[in-house]
Amino acid sequence: MSALPPAVRVVNLVRRYGGRTVLNDLNLRIERGEFVVLLGESGCGKTTLLRALAGLDHVQGGRIEAPRRPAMVFQEHRLLPWDPLWRNVALGLQAADARARAEAALAEVGLGGRLDDWPRNLSGGQAQRVALARALVQKPELLLLDEPFAALDALTRIRMHALVKQLVARHRPAVLLVTHDVDEAIALADRILVMREGAIAAGYFVSDARDPLALRQSLLAELGVTTFA
Amino acid sequence: MGSALTSTLPASAASEPEAVVPPQHAANPRMVALLSWLAPVLLLLVWEAAAQLGRIPPHLLPAPSKVARTAFHLAVHGSLLHDLGISLLRAAAGFAIGGSIGFALGTAVGFSRIAEALIDRSVQMIRAIPFLALLPLVIVWLGVGEAEKIFLVALGVTFPIYINTTLGIRQVDPKLLELGRVQGLGTAAMIRRIVLPGALPSVLTGVRYALATAWLALVVAETIGADAGIGFLAMDAREFLRTDVIFLTILIYALIGVSADWVARRLERRLLAWHPNFASPGGR
Numbered sequence: 410m411s412a413l414p415p416a417v418r419v420v421n422l423v424r425r426y427g428g429r430t431v432l433n434d435l436n437l438r439i440e441r442g443e444f445v446v447l448l449g450e451s452g453c454g455k456t457t458l459l460r461a462l463a464g465l466d467h468v469q470g471g472r473i474e475a476p477r478r479p480a481m482v483f484q485e486h487r488l489l490p491w492d493p494l495w496r497n498v499a500l501g502l503q504a505a506d507a508r509a510r511a512e513a514a515l516a517e518v519g520l521g522g523r524l525d526d527w528p529r530n531l532s533g534g535q536a537q538r539v540a541l542a543r544a545l546v547q548k549p550e551l552l553l554l555d556e557p558f559a560a561l562d563a564l565t566r567i568r569m570h571a572l573v574k575q576l577v578a579r580h581r582p583a584v585l586l587v588t589h590d591v592d593e594a595i596a597l598a599d600r601i602l603v604m605r606e607g608a609i610a611a612g613y614f615v616s617d618a619r620d621p622l623a624l625r626q627s628l629l630a631e632l633g634v635t636t637f638a
Numbered sequence: 639m640g641s642a643l644t645s646t647l648p649a650s651a652a653s654e655p656e657a658v659v660p661p662q663h664a665a666n667p668r669m670v671a672l673l674s675w676l677a678p679v680l681l682l683l684v685w686e687a688a689a690q691l692g693r694i695p696p697h698l699l700p701a702p703s704k705v706a707r708t709a710f711h712l713a714v715h716g717s718l719l720h721d722l723g724i725s726l727l728r729a730a731a732g733f734a735i736g737g738s739i740g741f742a743l744g745t746a747v748g749f750s751r752i753a754e755a756l757i758d759r760s761v762q763m764i765r766a767i768p769f770l771a772l773l774p775l776v777i778v779w780l781g782v783g784e785a786e787k788i789f790l791v792a793l794g795v796t797f798p799i800y801i802n803t804t805l806g807i808r809q810v811d812p813k814l815l816e817l818g819r820v821q822g823l824g825t826a827a828m829i830r831r832i833v834l835p836g837a838l839p840s841v842l843t844g845v846r847y848a849l850a851t852a853w854l855a856l857v858v859a860e861t862i863g864a865d866a867g868i869g870f871l872a873m874d875a876r877e878f879l880r881t882d883v884i885f886l887t888i889l890i891y892a893l894i895g896v897s898a899d900w901v902a903r904r905l906e907r908r909l910l911a912w913h914p915n916f917a918s919p920g921g922r
């Protein structure tokens with residue numbers, strides 16, 4: 410697709426927990442700046458894949474080529490309760506102007522005025538925005554998002570979609586986002602992958618789909634949900 | 639104070655029949671606070687009156703006013719402040735030594751399973767001994783002197799700090815440690831930014847316990863034998879049946895214990911401002 414090497418290349422990845430094989434010869438390629446959304450039923454190994462890409466777990470086989478330090482946003486915000494927001498955002502930032510950069514990142518997610526506030530004073534959506542700022546301030550080549558909006562209400566989630574689109578358009582990392590929400594996938598993705606039995610079972614380019622409704626039907630069918638259209 | 643109390647009483651009595659609406663009945667917190675002082679103040683007044691009327695032998699129970707006069711006299715003409723300083727110095731030295739040892743051991747055991755295997759069982763075995771029971775042994779080892787007193791205080795302080803430090807480090811949220819790894823923190827940064835702040839509430843709880851045991855250790859050590867300090871003052875007074883001085887020393891021990899706890903609480907509120915349990919209302 411592109412002459413540049415991809416942001417992520419995973420070849421025949423195997424991950425076992427005890428005797429159970431969770432990732433089974435999984436292959437995956439993500440181009441630079443590409444926004445990939447990963448769907449799949451609960452327990453199929455999506456989080457396991459993200460953790461392997463982030464270098465958090467050992468794997469039993471295969472090869473991973475990914476940026477050395479991808480940024481990650483978890484389902485929970487994981488803010489340090491003892492640090493004010495700017496220190497949370499600057500966590501791990503090795504720069505003299507860390508505070509200024511954190512301030513800019515917080516402003517980007519609409520929390521510019523709350524540098525010195527405590528995490529406990531935030532709503533769920535605001536906390537997740539701070540987590541997003543903390544990930545982006547690292548200028549990652551790869552951004553891993555594991556159901557980052559699952560705990561938010563529907564309206565907040567839609568606002569977050571717009572924000573993420575805008576931020577990704579500006580910083581252009583490759584993104585791998587896990588979700589259970591088919592509409593979220595269609596709203597955000599360049600490409601949607603469906604995972605089944607520890608491997609990628611299907612892939613759809615969203616721009617190829619002439620009819621978003623048909624795409625939605627196919628995705629739901631892939632996920633084993635039959636609808637009556 | 640007495641008139642303020644009696645004037646509020648009819649009001650609460652008048653609200654009695656309306657008890658059908660419980661929230662209305664919820665007492666005014668300031669009045670409750672005032673009310674809680676009623677018994678101690680009354681007791682003090684009765685005591686003073688009985689002493690003034692000669693109903694209590696002064697060598698058993700001196701009048702509160704006499705204790706106050708003695709305090710003033712000893713502070714101005716006697717060695718009260720000097721003795722107080724000596725006692726505080728002993729407590730501080732013992733606390734610093736025991737606290738450092740407890741914190742160092744607790745940190746090692748909290749971090750490393752190997753350190754736990756090497757250290758924890760021994761510490762737990764020593765901890766099973768009520769540390770005051772070691773006093774005769776400590777006196778044989780170190781004699782009756784400063785070393786013995788500081789040792790005893792340090793001994794009492796080590797365990798609460800050790801236990802709470804270990805506990806605090808163990809309780810640090812593994813998800814936050816994982817976040818630290820994702821953000822690329824090295825070991826030192828991990829400890830500084832995540833482990834120690836996470837353990838701090840527990841460590842400070844340990845400090846508060848330790849202050850109480852330090853004080854207890856000091857009282858016992860000074861009572862056994864000393865040539866200066868608050869405990870010496872008390873023992874010296876006993877020889878001369880100066881009950882007023884003995885009362886004064888008891889009072890001082892109590893006051894210092896209370897102020898130490900107050901300082902520890904202030905420390906908690908300051909260092910744990912981020913913690914919902916210690917948040918000042920509307921504070922940042």
Ligand SMILES: Nc1ncnc2c1ncn2[C@@H]1O[C@H](COP(=O)(O)OP(=O)(O)OP(=O)(O)O)[C@@H](O)[C@H]1O
Binds near residue numbers: 427451453454455457
């Ligand atoms: N630490 C672990 N030890 C043992 N088994 C695990 C562990 N973590 C995950 N698993 C197993 O691996 C499988 C995949 O888990 P994973 O968390 O990757 O699923 P998921 O696709 O993210 O599911 P969900 O959509 O519910 O988040 C599950 O069957 C789970 O039981």
Ligand SMILES: [Mg+2]
Binds near residue numbers: 456457
């Ligand atoms: Mg998951």
